[in-house]
Amino acid sequence: MDEQKNIPRVVLVGLASCFGCQINITNVEAHLMEVLGQVDMRYWQLTSSEPMPDAFDVAVVEGAVTTEDAAETLRRVREKARAVITIGACAATAGIPGMAAAAYEGRAAQVYGSAVPAIIDDIACRPRPVSDVIAVDYEVPCCPIDPYDFVRVLQKALYGANPYERTSTLCGECKRNERGCFYGRGIMCLGLVTRQGCGARCPDLGRPCNGCGGVSVDANVEGARRVAQRSGIDPARFDKALEMFNQVPREVQR
Amino acid sequence: MLYRVIDAHELPGLVQAFMRDYEVIAPVRSGKSFAFEAVSSFDDIVLDYPTTLTSLKKYYLPPRETLFEYDMADGVTDYRMEVRPRVLFGAHACDINAINALNLVFEDPRYPDPYYEAHKKATMIVGISCMPGDSCFCHLLDAGEVRSGYDLFLADIGGRYLVSIGSVEGADILEAACDPREATDEDRRAFRDYTRRRQRAFNEEIPSVQEIPMLMDAFHSDDFWEELGSRCLNCTACSSVCPTCYCFDIRDVLDPSGETGRRERVWDACTSPQFALVTGGHNFRPGTRERVRHRMYHKLNGFNAKHGRYLCVGCGRCVKACKADISPIEVLKFFEQKGIEDGDRDAD
Numbered sequence: 001m002d003e004q005k006n007i008p009r010v011v012l013v014g015l016a017s018c019f020g021c022q023i024n025i026t027n028v029e030a031h032l033m034e035v036l037g038q039v040d041m042r043y044w045q046l047t048s049s050e051p052m053p054d055a056f057d058v059a060v061v062e063g064a065v066t067t068e069d070a071a072e073t074l075r076r077v078r079e080k081a082r083a084v085i086t087i088g089a090c091a092a093t094a095g096i097p098g099m100a101a102a103a104y105e106g107r108a109a110q111v112y113g114s115a116v117p118a119i120i121d122d123i124a125c126r127p128r129p130v131s132d133v134i135a136v137d138y139e140v141p142c143c144p145i146d147p148y149d150f151v152r153v154l155q156k157a158l159y160g161a162n163p164y165e166r167t168s169t170l171c172g173e174c175k176r177n178e179r180g181c182f183y184g185r186g187i188m189c190l191g192l193v194t195r196q197g198c199g200a201r202c203p204d205l206g207r208p209c210n211g212c213g214g215v216s217v218d219a220n221v222e223g224a225r226r227v228a229q230r231s232g233i234d235p236a237r238f239d240k241a242l243e244m245f246n247q248v249p250r251e252v253q254r
Numbered sequence: 255m256l257y258r259v260i261d262a263h264e265l266p267g268l269v270q271a272f273m274r275d276y277e278v279i280a281p282v283r284s285g286k287s288f289a290f291e292a293v294s295s296f297d298d299i300v301l302d303y304p305t306t307l308t309s310l311k312k313y314y315l316p317p318r319e320t321l322f323e324y325d326m327a328d329g330v331t332d333y334r335m336e337v338r339p340r341v342l343f344g345a346h347a348c349d350i351n352a353i354n355a356l357n358l359v360f361e362d363p364r365y366p367d368p369y370y371e372a373h374k375k376a377t378m379i380v381g382i383s384c385m386p387g388d389s390c391f392c393h394l395l396d397a398g399e400v401r402s403g404y405d406l407f408l409a410d411i412g413g414r415y416l417v418s419i420g421s422v423e424g425a426d427i428l429e430a431a432c433d434p435r436e437a438t439d440e441d442r443r444a445f446r447d448y449t450r451r452r453q454r455a456f457n458e459e460i461p462s463v464q465e466i467p468m469l470m471d472a473f474h475s476d477d478f479w480e481e482l483g484s485r486c487l488n489c490t491a492c493s494s495v496c497p498t499c500y501c502f503d504i505r506d507v508l509d510p511s512g513e514t515g516r517r518e519r520v521w522d523a524c525t526s527p528q529f530a531l532v533t534g535g536h537n538f539r540p541g542t543r544e545r546v547r548h549r550m551y552h553k554l555n556g557f558n559a560k561h562g563r564y565l566c567v568g569c570g571r572c573v574k575a576c577k578a579d580i581s582p583i584e585v586l587k588f589f590e591q592k593g594i595e596d597g598d599r600d601a602d
Contacts, residue, residue, distance in 0.1 A: 031510035038512045151510045159512075168526045172490030175575055176317050176521065178308045180285045183577060192487055192577065218488040218527045220542070220578075227487075227577040 007040045008057040008158050013077060014045040015063030015070045016097040016127065020144045021088035022046045022062055028147040035151050038158060057082045058157050064090040064097040065128045078134040083157040086130045087150060089143035093214045094248040096143070097127040101247050129248060138163050142198050143212035143245065149197075167218045169193055170209055173200035182208045183231040190241060192227055193219035211245045255401075256419040258434035259441050265408075265415070266296040269343060271431030276378065277340040279313065281306055290342070301344050302410075304387040305569060309497030310342055310349050314356060314373045321369065321504070321517045333516075335369065341378040341405075348390075348567040350381050350404050351397040352497035358561045359500055369519070378423060381407035385452055389570030391460045391583060393453070397567035411444035460583050461590035466564075469589045470555035474547075478588050483543030485578035486525065492549065492580070493523035495571040501529070524549050550585050 014022060022045065026032060043052045045062075059081035065071050078084060089095035100107050104126040108116045130136055140146075140153045156163065170191030171181075177200055182189040189208035191200060195216035202209055215221065221242075225235035260268070272278050273294075280293045281303040288303040290310055322333045345353075360370035381404045392398040400407065405424030408415040416437060419425045428434055437445075463469065493499035503522040508515040522529060525545050530538035539545045557565035566582050573581040 028510060034511040148510070152508070155508050155512060159508075164528065164531075166526055166528050167488070168523070168528075169487055169489040171487065171575075171577070172494045172523065172526075175308060175491045175494035178284070178289050180287050180307060181575075181577070184286065192489065196490075216488065220485075220487045223485055223487050223578055 009042045010039040010058045011043040011052055011056045012045055012060040016066040017063030017088060017090040019046055024144040024147050025150055028151055056080060060085045060087055061091050061130050062087045064094040065130060065133050066097050066125065067123045068125055069123060071133045074130060074133045083137045085138040085140065085153055085157055086136050087140045087145050089212045089245050091130045092139050092141050093246055094127045094129045095245055098247040099243060101127045141195065141213045166196055167216045168196050169216050169219055170196050170200050172196060174203045177204045179203055183227060186232050188228060188233045188238060188241060192224035193221050211242055215246045257437050258417045258419065259414055259437050260417055260432045260434050261414050264432040268431045269296045271427050272341045275339060277338045278343050279340055280343040299344060301382055305571060308495050309571065310345060310353060311356060311497050313342060313377060314370055315500055317521045319369060319519045321519055323516050325514045335372050337372050337376040339376045341380060343380045344382045345379055346384045347381060347400040348392040348397050348569040349497055350379060350400040351567045354403040355498050355563065355565055356500055379404040383409040386456045388457050389573035390456065390568060392568035393456055394462050395564045395566055395568045409445055409448060411441060411448055416441055416445050461586050463586050463589045467555045467558045470551055479547040480543050482580055482584060483541065483546040485580055486542035486546050487578050488527055490523035490525050491575040492572040493525060495575040497567060497569055498565045499523065546580060550582060553582060
């Protein structure tokens with residue numbers, strides 16, 4: 001806390017990701033200055049030239065852990081931050097970088113053939129979500145994040161609100177949007193197992209859910225596979241589709 | 255009850271008369287299903303719709319509703335709701351019965367709900383007769399007919415409608431817009447034919463079970479609930495589409511400025527994993543077995559104990575919305591099966 005101004009000091013750290021979630025924060029446009037006015041923004045990886053400072057109150061982390069260096073950074077962040085917020089699917093579930101997690105040992109050879117640079121072994125590690133390395137207080141899910149959702153969660157951390165979020169899956173929100181079900185048309189949708197919170201906006205726009213909000217801890221994946229099968233969709237296809245954002249098994253995510 | 259008859263060709267005029275002073279909400283085609291929406295033309299209305307994807311409760315209990323607004327500088331401002339006078343045109347008996355059940359909750363004289371009251375005061379209801387679809391079972395839960403809670407109820411008796419008049423306002427609009435006449439013996443015969451035809455059209459695979467509330471108590475600990483719960487996807491689609499699920503959560507929503515915000519009421523669901531989570535971290539219904547059972551109990555047992563009627567009106571929406579085949583029909587089938595097994599045992 002800045003003693004003089006009583007304003008929480010915030011840092012924003014980017015790990016393995018496309019940095020799209022960091023950019024999407026700026027999409028609150030009309031409210032960006034209001035939001036920045038509530039914090040002492042000490043470091044924003046996308047925009048800062050100076051290294052991350054040593055003292056801060058709230059840390060925002062984007063991206064998956066793909067190097068030991070990143071894991072070390074996280075441990076340092078956790079030591080200093082009163083609250084840690086992850087943003088985006090990569091940080092929450094290992095997301096897109098996480099797609100490399102299965103059969104990880106052979107991945108470098110797939111890319112480099114027989115000439116795998118020695119440095120790969122020195123720095124890289126199997127992709128992991130942030131919560132696999134440090135305790136996370138708040139999470140802003142999805143790929144990319146909704147900037148207003150980010151502001152809502154940031155304010156929770158700033159003003160000390162309960163991190164409680166619902167873990168029911170997406171179909172309830174979809175029905176609130178008064179949408180019929182893709183499965184009725186034989187189309188696969190991952191909303192059956194994906195955590196609610198986004199407002200089921202892709203299905204509302206006519207696109208099936210691809211699971212970027214992460215598989216809910218209360219998802220009934222086996223039950224969802226049965227639904228898929230009954231609608232003429234091979235459960236193996238369902239599993240494959242889940243890999244895009246949920247490759248890293250759930251027990252690791254927790 | 256007062257009855258009159260109008261000809262089918264008078265119906266557009268009736269809707270038009272409502273449109274002058276009311277927002278008209280009516281069933282319209284929506285994708286492969288039907289939805290209640292505001293309409294601007296009689297031609298958009300599909301009066302012989304089977305059922306809609308979601309119910310009419312959104313007009314009484316919106317999915318998200320501001321209760322009041324607050325400002326760090328000025329404190330709390332009571333929210334002034336803009337309520338448009340509206341008519342729900344073309345509601346089925348089950349759905350009017352559902353609203354009657356909601357009234358019992360939100361008009362409880364001890365805890366009247368001003369927000370609900372404001373919506374209700376501004377809302378008229380014109381019911382319409384229907385033929386049951388495959389998943390309809392209103393007749394098994396005393397909700398197949400409706401005796402109150404509407405302004406007008408139109409029964410299609412072939413080229414004309416037998417209109418049951420439920421309010422002075424309804425009668426006034428009917429008189430002004432149409433040329434209602436006394437029902438003749440022929441009209442009454444046509445109505446009787448319609449009710450018989452409808453009664454015969456219900457899906458006979460859905461079992462009629464006596465003493466449902468008692469059976470709920472008798473089989474409270476049966477393995478059936480474990481099996482039914484194990485299918486649950488934890489999605490809460492059931493309560494989203496249910497015309498009588500009225501549970502809500504209240505949350506404070508801060509504006510991005512951090513200076514102003516709103517207290518909102520949002521739909522909640524007892525099938526949501528966090529519904530019975532309390533401060534300190536204890537969850538009174540931690541598993542799907544407990545949550546699914548609880549929902550069925552409230553619908554088929556608990557509400558009866560308090561209000562003397564089922565909270566399920568047999569509209570069949572959850573039958574379609576639940577991808578895991580969890581619905582009151584499964585409970586009725588289970589009771590029927592238990593009855594057969596017990597009968598067999600007694601015969602041995």
